[in-house]
Amino acid sequence: MKMKESTLNPREIRRRLGLNQQEFWSRIGVTQSGGSRYESGRNMPRPVRELLRAVHVEQVDLSKINNEDFQILEYLKEMKPELYETLRLAAMRDREPAHAAVAMHAAR
DSSP, X not given: OOOOGGGOOHHHHHHHHTOOHHHHHHTTXXXXXXXXXXXXXXXXXXXXXXXXXXXXXXXXXXXXXXXXXXXXXXXXXXXXXXXXXXXXXXXXXXXXXXXXXXXXXXXX
């Protein structure tokens, strides 16, 4: 299930994960006071929203990703789209139970 950007409620996601504001927001490079403003309804810039989704909903460990990873993804998408799609579907199947549970909780 794809979550719409508007359904990201940072306060609810943070509480479900059992993190305080400092822990939650520092993982995506946002200060606690900035995160507090977003939790209170201030508009979140798209890059922050996407980082929140990637790190706290999709559970991506940013420390494990580098520029070469993105280059490989772009190569596969462009030059080997069938292989990319096969790998993407296999990866989704392999992590489906954990991912689905986090996404369903975050969408509520």
